[in-house]
């Protein structure tokens with residue numbers, strides 16, 4: 510039994526992996542609290558943050574679901590053992606326990622928040638924990654747990670990002686010089702099999718035999734940790750990323766960014782991040798800073814470009830973002846998901862919607878009022894009741910819409926059959942699980958067609974699609 514603790518538990522892991530320290534951040538999916546334990550070698554990591562040439566980024570993220578009672582016990586134990594040698598942190602812990610201590614005396618994980626009040630309470634809880642542990646590095650060698658100096662550097666990197674977010678560059682002209690409609694048969698959209706994560710790409714063949722291609726845009730860069738089998742086509746695509754490739758990150762959730770840290774060499778300047786302020790309390794996560802730095806290292810001028818949405822990436826590619834305020838946590842989704850960059854590609858024969866984890870009502874009106882040939886089913890096919898679908902009938906009632914589901918083994922109950930049934934047909938990779946609710950596995954819905962392959966492709970000639 511792997512119980513949660515604020516000390517000790519990492520020693521074995523650190524030793525085995527040759528990594529010295531770890532940091533901690535909390536995330537909530539609305540119903541459960543997940544503690545991410547991030548292991549890193551502080552010396553190489555600091556070099557990385559300081560832009561020392563050839564410094565390696567070596568991070569390991571070990572997520573663990575934490576029941577409230579476990580969290581409470583871990584905090585009490587750590588206080589008793591004086592594990593944290595930082596008075597400010599200890600003061601914050603006391604304040605936290607005064608507010609939340611009693612409500613954590615339950616074995617029910619966080620479901621009681623979801624049932625009682627809005628499940629955004631769970632996100633708030635994660636936020637306040639991040640406020641406490643932000644910047645705290647647990648050093649297994651010296652056994653001291655104090656605020657690490659490298660976080661000051663990380664802080665500086667973060668304020669640069671925040672400054673840029675306040676004053677985003679406004680895109681004057683399309684940044685991707687591609688016109689899909691001139692040679693539609695040369696263009697292809699690929700949705701990669703990456704388990705419970707998102708990664709897809711727009712590619713263009715550069716020869717008539719369709720052997721070689723350029724990667725035009727990559728949409729998200731995630732890969733499930735538990736995805737065991739190799740994906741040579743994904744690897745090939747990543748190898749073909751060059752300085753003209755644009756990489757769009759829809760939002761800063763792990764399953765959309767985590768594969769970036771495996772590819773830290775400089776390849777392209779063209780990164781698009783969502784303008785999303787007040788990130789610290791939502792996601793005070795080391796992985797994000799590493800990602801930020803990672804992208805900075807790849808940009809020639811060392812800066813991060815954030816563009817004001819909506820904008821056109823090319824005549825056919827439009828990027829939008831939800832402008833409203835999400836109330837609560839309606840369908841297993843978080844506030845952070847609602848602020849995803851949503852992309853639509855509208856060419857002559859094919860129109861593809863790439864919403865990442867934003868839900869239908871969070872799409873821009875210009876997106877909602879259109880029909881599509883293909884929709885990458887939002888938020889990994891999360892629970893989405895039929896009753897909520899009224900406003901999106903145009904998008905989904907189209908005769909020709911195909912849904913593609915991107916999920917793998919997970920504890921959230923994705924993909925939900927009720928949601929998938931809304932599509933005329935659904936394409937999925939073999940190995941995808943279907944759920945009736947988060948605990949009940951369901952039979953595959955009748956409209957779902959599975960396939961083997963590294964990716965699902967959609968050709969812009971409007972004729973070919975399938976698994977490869």
Ligand SMILES: [Zn+2]
Nearest residue numbers: 762764765866
């Ligand atoms: Zn996601």
